Amino acid sequence: MLASNLFWPRFDKTWPLKRSQEPSKKIAFAATNFSLEHFHKAYQGKDTFSYFDFPLNHLWQKMTQTRQAEYLAGRLCAHQLLFDFAVHHEYLESDDKNVPIWPKGIIGSIAHCYPYALVMIAKSKDYQSIGVSIVARAESRAEFALSSNTAFGVLTQAERLRFATHLDELTLALIYSVKKSVIKALSPLILSYLYFDDMSVIAIDWLQGSAELSLERDLGGQWVRGQSFSVQFDFYHSKVISMLALPRQLGFELMFP
Structure with a gap:
């Protein structure tokens, strides 16, 4: 017999990316x-x-x-x-x-x-694909410890140099999250799996809640090495949430003006 406290859940539908403008086409x-x-x-x-x-x-x-x-x-x-x-x-x-x-x-x-x-x-x-990722900041201390092999699996050599002076657990968790959202958005389009070293985070704008990334290799078709695009991020109940939505136009375009 099922527990009596089992019921249909409540849903939070509040747009979570507060730092950036909501998309003009509904997500x-x-x-x-x-x-x-x-x-x-x-x-x-x-x-x-x-x-x-x-x-x-x-x-x-x-x-x-x-x-x-x-x-x-x-x-x-x-x-x-x-x-x-x-x-x-x-x-x-x-x-x-x-x-x-x-x-x-x-x-x-x-x-x-x-x-x-x-x-x-x-x-x-309206969109080709969406990738969303959420990572716990507290868990990042254990899972993404800077001395662990995981950190080196997430970061490219260029990223290790670029963020060397301020690479803490939060930054590493953010890089993990934004890359994961890209992997989830692009994998269905290229019909193969992406890896963390297939892209590099160029810059992080903590105020606006966006991270600029660049592809490190050609993926075929419109997805070419050096192609840059923006991933939106914010904090959802103290966790890092990031999202990449690829519009229908060819190439990567910023979804938010």
């Missing part, structure tokens, strides 16, 4: 802490998916309950936004790499960071 946002703060207390695996009439595919059946909870919370956010866009969709399936398969006419991105799951979606007539 919808939703986040919930339902995944772990409340949901995980009531979570009962496959039965919880059934409660929300959502299938637990074979790939996610092998995951831990925490990962399953994050997965479901992200999908519930996505379905709330699809409902807001008047898109009828029974449930959001995933491909063999667990990447969401969005309904026709919709592009989107899902991210998790304890205790939040969040989603951004838009219409494909």
Whole structure:
């Protein structure tokens, strides 16, 4: 029997990137802490998916309950936004790499960071792709310690020199987050996986909440080495959130004037 405190989550739809102007063409946002703060207390695996009439595919059946909870919370956010866009969709399936398969006419991105799951979606007539990432600043001290191999996996040699005098855990977490949003936005377009050293952060504007990046190699088509573009970032409940939305025009263009 399911726990009596299991219920449909509440969603935060407030635009999270306060430092920059909202896009002129709509990008919808939703986040919930339902995944772990409340949901995980009531979570009962496959039965919880059934409660929300959502299938637990074979790939996610092998995951831990925490990962399953994050997965479901992200999908519930996505379905709330699809409902807001008047898109009828029974449930959001995933491909063999667990990447969401969005309904026709919709592009989107899902991210998790304890205790939040969040989603951004838009219409494909307006944007080619969206990548959103969220990283915990507190976790960065352990995961991205400056002496660890992870730091050197995130930073290019040029970045290590560029930020050498002020590279703290927050800056490193930000670089990780903005690069992750680029990876999530570009990977579906180039049909291959990107890595952290495929791009370099050139500059960070902490006041405006933007980071300028440049590609370190040709990716094919319009994505060429030296191509620069801007990723928006801010702090969401003390965590670093970043987003790259690629408009329909050719090439990278700044989404915000």
